Structure formats: C-alpha cells, structure tokens
Amino acid sequence: MDLSHRKLPGTDKRVQLMATCLCDAFYADAARATVEVLEYIGCRLEFPEGQTCCGQPAFNGGDWAASRKVVRHTVRTFAGELPVIIPSASCAAMVFHGALLAFEKEPDLPEVRQLANRTWELADFIVNALGVRTWPGRYDAKVAFHRSCHSRGTETGPAALTLLSSIAGTTVVPVGEAEQCCGFGGTFSVAFPNVSTSMGALKLEHVRAVQPDLLVSIDMSCMMHLGGLAAKEGKPIRTQHLAQVLRDSLKNGGLL
Amino acid sequence: MAKQLLDQFTAHVPADTRAAVYLGTKTTHEKRTKMLFDQFADPNRLRQLAGEIKQHVVENLDTYLPQVEAKLKANGAQVHWAATAEEACAAVLKIMQDRGATKMVKAKTMVSEEIELAHYLEKRGIEALETDLGEFIVQIDKDHPSHLVRPIIHKNRREIAQSFEREGLGAYNDDPETITRRARQFLRHKYLAADVGLTGANFVSAESGRLVVVTNEGNSRFSLAATKCHIALVGIEKLVPRDRDLGLFLNLLARSATAQQLTVYTEFFSGPKLPSQPDGPEEMHVIFVDNNRTEVLASDCREILRCIRCGACLNVCPVYRQASGHAYRSVYPGPVGAVLSPLLAGAHFADKADLPKASSLCGACNEVCPVNIPIPDLLLRLRDKGKREYAPLASAGTPPMGGWSVIATSPAAWKTALFGGKIMDYLPTKFIPVPALQAWQAKRTLPKWRGGEFRKWMKNRRKP
Numbered sequence: 001m002d003l004s005h006r007k008l009p010g011t012d013k014r015v016q017l018m019a020t021c022l023c024d025a026f027y028a029d030a031a032r033a034t035v036e037v038l039e040y041i042g043c044r045l046e047f048p049e050g051q052t053c054c055g056q057p058a059f060n061g062g063d064w065a066a067s068r069k070v071v072r073h074t075v076r077t078f079a080g081e082l083p084v085i086i087p088s089a090s091c092a093a094m095v096f097h098g099a100l101l102a103f104e105k106e107p108d109l110p111e112v113r114q115l116a117n118r119t120w121e122l123a124d125f126i127v128n129a130l131g132v133r134t135w136p137g138r139y140d141a142k143v144a145f146h147r148s149c150h151s152r153g154t155e156t157g158p159a160a161l162t163l164l165s166s167i168a169g170t171t172v173v174p175v176g177e178a179e180q181c182c183g184f185g186g187t188f189s190v191a192f193p194n195v196s197t198s199m200g201a202l203k204l205e206h207v208r209a210v211q212p213d214l215l216v217s218i219d220m221s222c223m224m225h226l227g228g229l230a231a232k233e234g235k236p237i238r239t240q241h242l243a244q245v246l247r248d249s250l251k252n253g254g255l256l
Numbered sequence: 257m258a259k260q261l262l263d264q265f266t267a268h269v270p271a272d273t274r275a276a277v278y279l280g281t282k283t284t285h286e287k288r289t290k291m292l293f294d295q296f297a298d299p300n301r302l303r304q305l306a307g308e309i310k311q312h313v314v315e316n317l318d319t320y321l322p323q324v325e326a327k328l329k330a331n332g333a334q335v336h337w338a339a340t341a342e343e344a345c346a347a348v349l350k351i352m353q354d355r356g357a358t359k360m361v362k363a364k365t366m367v368s369e370e371i372e373l374a375h376y377l378e379k380r381g382i383e384a385l386e387t388d389l390g391e392f393i394v395q396i397d398k399d400h401p402s403h404l405v406r407p408i409i410h411k412n413r414r415e416i417a418q419s420f421e422r423e424g425l426g427a428y429n430d431d432p433e434t435i436t437r438r439a440r441q442f443l444r445h446k447y448l449a450a451d452v453g454l455t456g457a458n459f460v461s462a463e464s465g466r467l468v469v470v471t472n473e474g475n476s477r478f479s480l481a482a483t484k485c486h487i488a489l490v491g492i493e494k495l496v497p498r499d500r501d502l503g504l505f506l507n508l509l510a511r512s513a514t515a516q517q518l519t520v521y522t523e524f525f526s527g528p529k530l531p532s533q534p535d536g537p538e539e540m541h542v543i544f545v546d547n548n549r550t551e552v553l554a555s556d557c558r559e560i561l562r563c564i565r566c567g568a569c570l571n572v573c574p575v576y577r578q579a580s581g582h583a584y585r586s587v588y589p590g591p592v593g594a595v596l597s598p599l600l601a602g603a604h605f606a607d608k609a610d611l612p613k614a615s616s617l618c619g620a621c622n623e624v625c626p627v628n629i630p631i632p633d634l635l636l637r638l639r640d641k642g643k644r645e646y647a648p649l650a651s652a653g654t655p656p657m658g659g660w661s662v663i664a665t666s667p668a669a670w671k672t673a674l675f676g677g678k679i680m681d682y683l684p685t686k687f688i689p690v691p692a693l694q695a696w697q698a699k700r701t702l703p704k705w706r707g708g709e710f711r712k713w714m715k716n717r718r719k720p
Contacts, residue, residue, distance in 0.1 A: 019710060021664075025677055026702075028709035035714070047714050050667040058657035060617060062639030062650060066661035073665040101633055102640075104556075149618035177282070179623070181574045185616025190695040191653030192263040192614065197699045198578045199616070228700030 007118035008129055009083045013043045015125075016078055018086045018095075020220075021053040027220045030241035034087040034122060036256060037246045041132055043085075050077040054086075055102075056094040061187040064102050071099045072108070075115050083129070084119045087243055089151035089218050092121035121151065123218055123242055127159035133166065135246055137253030140169035143245070144212035146203075146226070148219035149181050160218050160242050167249050176206040184225035200229045207237065214238040216245055258652035262575075262614040265583040273410050277402075277580045280409045281571040285624070287515030288568060295517075306508055307628030310562035313462075313495050314553060320462040320495045321544070327465030331527030333540040341371035344545045348373060348454070348487055351541050352382060355485060357451030361443075363469065363476035364388035365456025366404060366565055367489045367545055369587045370600070373454075384454075385446050387475040389439050396423050402581025402589060404567040405513045410580050443475070453479035453537065455525075457490045458564065459505055460542075463498040466526045467542070470509065470519040477521060486528070486537035492544050493561040505564065508626035513566035548602040557634045560595045562627040569621035569631060575614055584611060591621035595634045598642075609647030612638035613654070655692040674707035681705045 009015055015038065023031035038045060055070035074095070078084050086092040096116040103109040126132050145164060147157040165172050183189065183199025190196075204226060207215055215237055217223050223239035230237040250256035292299040313320060325335045338344035344367075352360065360377065362368065362384055374384040374395065386395040390407035394400065397419050401407030408416070417430035425438045455476045457467040467488055469476050480486050496505060510516040529536035552561055570576045570590030581589035586597035586608065594615060598608035612635040621631040642650030663669045680688065681704060685697045696702065 023710060024674060025707050026705065028706040028713065031710040032713055049711075052664040052667065052670045055664070058661060060636070060639070061654045061657055062613070062636075062643040063657040063661075064640040064643070066657040069661045070664045098636070101636060149616070149620070152619045152623055179572070179620055181616045181618035181620065183574065183616060185618070187654050187692070188613070188616045190655065190692040191260050192266075192575075193695045193698060194263045194267045195575055195578050195614070196616070198266070199574045200700075202574075224703060225700065228696075228702060231701040232699055 006120055006124070006129065007081075007083055009043070013130075014046065014082050015043050016046045016048060016080070016082045016084045018051060018054070018074075018078065018084055018091065019047070020086060020088045020091045022220050022224065023087065026224065027241065030087060030220055030244055033241065033243035033247035034085075036250070037126070037243050038085065040250055040256060041126065041130055046082065048077045052077075054091040054094040054099075056091060056098060057186055059094065059098050059102055060185070067102055068106065071102065071112060075108075075111050078115055081118065083125070084115065085122055085125050086119065087122045087218070087241060088220065089121045089148050089154070089156045090221055092119055092156075093150040093154070095119040121154065121156045121218065123160040123163060124154060124156045127162055128155050133162055135163050135167050135249060137249035137251070137255050138168045139245055139249040139252055141213040142171050142173055142211070144173055144175050144207050144210055144215050146175070146182065146207075146215055146217040146222055147178055148217055148222050151218065156218060163246065164216065164242065167245070168253075170245075170249075173210045173212055175210055177202075182222045182226050184221050186221070189225060196225075197229060200225055204230055204237070214240050216240050216242055218242050258648065260610055260613065260653045261585070261649065262579055262583045262610065263653070266579040269578075269580055269583070272412060273580055274578065276412055277409055278577050280406065281573075281577050284515055285568070285571040288511055288571070288624070291511050291515050291517070295511075302504065302508060303626050303628045306504055306626055307562055309496065309501055309504070310564075310627045311559065313497060314493055314558055314561040317492060317495070317553070320497065321492060324460055324462045324465055324495060327462070328527070328542055331465050332530075333465070333527045333542050336541060336543040338543055338545045338547070341545075341547050344371045344489065344543055344547065345373055345376040347543050348489070349377065349380060349382070351485070351487055352377075352452055355451060355539075357485065358382055359446075359450045360384045360452045360454055361387050361447055361450040361479040361483065362391075363453070363455040363471065363479050364391050364407075365454070365489055366587065367456055367491050368454065369401060371489075371545065371547065373489070385443075385450070387443055387447070387473075387479055388471070389436060389473060389475075392439055392443070393419060400582065401587075403570055404565050404588065404590070404592075406567070410582065443478070447478045448482050450479070450483050452485045452487060453483040454487045454489065455479065457488050457494055458509065459502060460490060460495050461497075461499045461502065462495045464526060466499060466524050468502060468506070469523045469525070470506070470521065471523075472514070472516075472520045474521050476523060480537055481535070484537055485539040485541070486525070487541045487543065488525070489543050489545060492546055492549050493563075509564055509566055512568040512624070512626040548600045551602060552596075552599045555599065556637055557595060557599060559629050560592065560599065560631075560634055562629055563592050563596065564627060566626055568624040568626065572620045572624045574618065574620070575616065579614070584614070586611070591615065591631045591635075592629070595631060595638060598638055605641070606645065606647040606649065608649075609638075609642040609645070610649035610652065612636075612642065613650055653691075653695070655690075671708065671711075674711075677705045677707040
C-alpha cells in the first residue's frame with residue numbers, strides 16, 4: 001500500500017473530520033468520542049456539514065459510476081489543505097487507495113489524489129502525525145483488538161495497539177487467527193450471507209476463547225457484523241471503537 | 257431475488273469437507289508464514305522483487321518468447337505454439353499419432369486441466385494416466401481438483417479407500433501408507449508401458465531454455481524414465497529471464513505452496529537426451545499455450561499473469577476455507593481463480609462474472625502472494641467490468657446503488673434519510689421489504705438507529 005498520503009498537520013493542529021456514514025447512522029458515540037479525543041490532544045476540528053459517505057459501498061459493489069459521483073461530492077465537501085481524519089481504516093483506505101483506482105482513467109484524478117494525500121485513519125494520525133505514544137487516564141479491562149482488514153499494509157494496526165497497550169489498567173489479549181477477516185466486506189455481507197456469517201462465527205469463536213471484557217476495533221463496520229451476529233445468537237458481546245476506549249480512559253482519569 | 261452461486265454452494269458443503277479444507281489450509285498457511293519470517297530478514301522484500309521480475313517478464317513476452325524458442329530449438333527440443341485449448345490438445349494428439357503412441361503418463365500440470373487434455377485424449381482412444389497421487393484419485397473418481405497444489409484437499413482417506421476398493425486396487429484399507437503403496441504398485445507398470453511422458457513446467461528460463469518442474473512424489477521423473485518422448489505443456493507466462501532468477505523463485509515457491517524449503521524433487525530439462533547420455537526421452541516437445549492469456553495481458557488485470565500457482569492465497573483465504581474449491585466452478589479456485597477464471601473465459605466472461613464478487617476484499621491474498629499480485633484491486637476492476645457489461649451473475653444479491661448515490665450527493669436528502677432511518681427502530685426489520693436488509697437480519701441484528709444524533713451534538717456544543 002502506498003503510504004505517501006498522510007500530510008502532517010500545521011502547528012495550529014487544524015483538521016477536518018470525516019465522521020463516516022456508519023457513525024452518522026448508527027454509532028454516534030464513536031464519532032463523539034473521536035471529537036473529544038482529538039480535541040484533548042489539541043486539535044481544532046472542522047466538521048464539513050455536507051459530508052455523506054466516502055463512496056465505498058458502490059465501489060466495492062462494482063458500480064463505479066455511482067461511486068465516482070459520491071467521491072466527487074466528498075472531494076468538493078472536503079476542499080482545502082487540512083488533514084482529513086477518519087475514525088475508520090476502511091473509509092480511510094477508500095479515500096487514499098480505492099478512490100484512486102476508481103479514478104485511474106478520469107480527468108479529475110488530481111483532485112481525488114489531492115484529498116487522498118491528506119487523509120489519515122485516526123489511530124495512525126494520533127501516533128504517527130502527532131507523536132502521541134502513551135495514552136493517559138485509566139481503563140480497567142481485558143481487551144481483544146480486532147485489526148480490521150483495510151488496515152493491512154498501513155501503520156494503523158500497530159498504532160492502535162501502541163495506544164491501547166499504553167493505557168493504565170488495560171490488558172490487550174491476542175486473538176487467534178488475527179489476520180482472518182470478520183466476514184463483513186460491505187455488500188459482501190448481504191450478497192454472500194452464508195459465507196459471511198460462517199466467517200463471522202469463526203471470528204467470534206476466536207474472540208470468545210480469550211474471554212475479553214470487550215472487543216475493540218478501528219472500524220465499526222466489523223463491530224456491527226460481529227456484534228449483530230453475537231446478539232442474534234443470544235450471546236451478545238461488548239464492542240467499542242478505539243476512540244471510545246481512549247475517551248473513557250480520559251474520563252476515568254478525571255482528565256475530561 | 258437472484259442469489260450468489262458460490263454462497264448457495266457453501267450452504268451445502270458437508271461439515272467434514274469444510275473441516276478438512278479448513279485444517280489443511282490453516283496448517284499450511286501458518287507453517288508457511290513461520291518459515292518465511294524465521295528464515296528471511298524481510299520476506300516481503302523478496303515477494304516484491306519476485307513480483308517485479310514476473311511483471312517485467314509478462315510485459316516483455318514479445319522479447320522473451322522468441323528468445324526461449326531459439327534456445328529450446330538449439331537444445332534439440334521442438335517448439336509448438338497453441339493459441340487455444342483445442343490447438344494445444346490437437347498438438348499433443350498429433351505428436352502421439354506421429355509416433356503411433358497410445359499410452360501417456362502425466363505429471364501434475366494445471367494447464368492440462370485448463371485445456372481438459374486427459375478427457376480429449378481419452379475420447380480419441382488414448383490412455384492419459386495421472387501419476388500424481390492426488391490427481392490419480394481425482395481421475396479414478398471422475399472428480400475435479402479443488403486446490404492448485406492439493407487436488408484432493410476436499411476428500412478424506414475413507415472415501416479414497418472406497419475408491420481404491422471399487423477400482424480393484426485392493427480390499428478396503430484407509431491407512432494412508434497402504435493407499436500410497438497400492439497406487440505406487442499400480443503406477444509402476446504404467447510407467448513402463450507408456451509411450452509418452454507429459455509434464456508442465458513451473459518455470460522456464462528464457463536465458464537457457466531450461467524447464468523447471470518441482471514435485472514431491474518424483475512422479476514426473478518416473479514419467480520420463482522409460483518413455484522415449486517428453487511433452488511439456490507450458491503457459492506462455494511461465495518464463496523467468498535468467499537461470500539465476502530461479503534461486504529466488506524456487507525459494508519462494510516451495511515455502512509458499514507447501515511450507516517446504518525446497519520440494520523433494522526439483523528437475524531441470526533443457527532438451528532431449530544427448531548421444532552421450534544413457535537414458536531419457538529421445539524427443540522433447542514444448543507446447544506454449546496462450547488460451548486467452550494474451551487478452552489478459554492486454555487487459556488492466558495483467559498482474560495476474562505473474563501467478564506461480566503456489567496456492568498460498570487459497571490457504572489464507574477465509575472465503576475459500578468456507579466454500580472449498582469446487583464452489584468456484586473453475587480449474588483455478590480461490591482468490592487467484594476469482595480473477596483468472598473469468599478472464600481466461602474470454603468471450604464467456606459473463607459465466608464467471610460472479611467470482612470477483614466472492615471476496616470480502618480482506619487483502620490476505622495479497623499479503624501472502626509470493627509475486628505480490630494486488631488481487632483485491634484486480635477483483636474490484638473485474639466487478640466494475642461485470643457491472644458495465646450487465647452480467648447478471650455479478651449483480652446477484654448486490655443492492656442497487658443508483659438511489660443511494662443520489663442521496664449521498666445531496667446533503668439535504670442525506671439528512672432527511674438519517675432522520676427517516678428511525679423507522680427501523682419501530683418496524684420489525686422482517687417487515688421491511690428490502691432484500692439486503694432481509695439478508696442481513698436473517699442471522700444478524702441491526703444496531704439501534706442513531707441517525708443525525710452526532711450532528712445535533714456537534715451543533716449544540718458549538719453554541720456559546
């Protein structure tokens with residue numbers, strides 16, 4: 001994966017937030033936590049009101065014409081030079097990798113690339129752009145971390161683990177077959193429900209085997225799939241976005 | 257609503273088949289990874305280098321193919337070019353007929369599966385016997401291989417023992433050593449009686465014309481020990497530029513395929529037997545097979561031609577592990593097959609257009625590929641192609657995106673939809689007639705709708 005994107009923030013730490021459609025619709029608290037965490041480390045956030053979706057559902061679904069319309073909207077909405085922070089490895093990879101594929105033969109590829117070159121996944125940004133390697137506060141929990149697949153080849157997974165393992169009270173337990181996908185895959189989850197849920201069941205087995213207090217991810221899409229599967233089985237699991245753990249650690253430590 | 261064929265197949269895979277495939281792939285994948293990272297400082301750099309070399313080869317076939325043809329001819333081999341599967345089969349038949357040959361022993365070669373050679377020859381009265389143990393079992397069962405390297409990964413030894421009993425190879429006995437000994441006894445006579453030995457080639461050096469064949473059973477050696485004529489079937493993409501490149505590729509191939517440092521047998525053939533040599537085939541024919549590879553080369557998915565058929569992407573693939581190889585309805589299954597099979601289908605692309613959809617795009621295949629093929633990117637390009645060409649198999653089960661793209665490009669409509677989604681909290685989802693929602697909720701719950709809550713919070717906290 002080309003990691004030449006990731007434009008560093010200015011000294012005033014102004015950034016734009018792309019909350020993602022999933023947080024917009026289902027996971028409001030993960031987006032809130034992202035804001036509070038970024039502000040705690042001194043960022044000044046802009047939230048472009050016109051934002052909708054990164055365009056990935058149609059891109060992965062094969063409808064690139066529909067996807068390009070949405071990508072163009074996103075490029076216009078996030079105009080400017082500021083780093084764009086996304087609390088999702090999947091949406092971030094869409095902006096800095098997928099969109100470039102979809103625009104390979106399009107005249108406005110440079111505009112798409114301009115956005116790609118300043119787009120960051122949240123954990124990668126906190127650790128590798130701002131240099132934060134230890135997280136203050138306290139969070140007493142045995143945590144299983146799900147490295148979502150779209151963070152492969154990026155600095156996101158190691159960054160998230162750096163932050164999590166540094167929290168006082170938090171123990172990160174390794175999960176079996178960590179390189180295996182949870183089975184979500186966007187439209188794959190509804191077009192291939194048998195394969196998708198079999199993959200999810202296997203992932204749940206590995207997670208349950210280490211008996212964590214909660215499952216933490218940098219992608220709520222994986223959590224929606226695994227959490228939904230576990231709930232339907234009548235054996236719900238607790239899932240959180242990394243940002244929620246970071247925010248709650250600050251709260252527990254009286255820092256927020 | 258139309259359903260995806262591979263997903264339907266998966267629902268009916270017997271539990272013991274799935275368990276065998278899962279255990280076999282998982283074990284090999286884990287050994288492979290440990291071995292590569294224990295033995296090399298940076299295996300990823302090796303994968304990238306091998307990928308660059310193969311990419312260079314496929315983009316310069318117009319240089320390397322004439323070069324290898326000249327070398328092979330100088331070495332005394334005869335070179336044939338087959339544009340199609342039919343031409344390749346016909347070339348083999350002609351060589352055999354010219355010698356009055358009626359019996360062939362075959363080493364394992366995927367390209368012979370691709371052109372359905374054994375079937376073609378059998379229909380014309382020629383015995384074409386598989387000598388790789390797995391392929392032999394596939395042949396007596398009239399089955400198909402379900403893995404590139406382990407053709408019978410889907411079978412257990414009890415089934416094999418039953419097949420051997422049925423074929424008169426001995427009373428039922430499912431001890432693996434007994435099965436192997438019986439196959440060996442049967443095959444020994446066949447090697448001696450055969451007229452022609454057929455192999456593939458894992459690599460061909462353009463520099464020397466040297467063919468490389470790797471096996472673990474030594475069956476390709478046996479196939480050429482008593483026969484007087486060697487036919488090698490080779491896909492045109494199998495070249496490497498120089499002999500010294502083989503060091504890199506052999507190191508990667510065995511580790512990636514079977515978690516071995518080197519296969520038990522690594523053979524090099526550069527031509528027929530020399531007058532000074534006591535044994536070996538007097539005639540050697542190399543048939544280079546195109547069969548739509550040049551169309552793949554002309555496409556935006558040419559990186560798939562780097563593939564060295566190690567099967568590492570199958571072993572790591574969570575979809576392959578659940579679905580097993582026959583779910584792909586193709587000679588080449590798994591992630592590489594999901595790219596290659598629709599492309600090799602040429603004019604019949606639409607018949608395989610669903611395969612690129614059979615992936616969660618998790619990228620594990622790219623991470624293990626010894627020639628670093630960006631398989632997820634290629635799957636995505638083929639999804640786009642399937643959509644543009646209106647292939648019905650491709651679109652089955654994927655929600656239509658037109659309406660979504662209208663809403664997602666209009667902030668006002670988006671906000672309305674965020675509000676309207678609340679209906680899902682009040683109506684049981686089973687009453688909402690959206691197929692995607694139905695497919696989701698059959699085995700998963702949806703989280704509570706929070707549409708617009710975050711935006712409201714953002715707005716309120718900004719107020720002084």
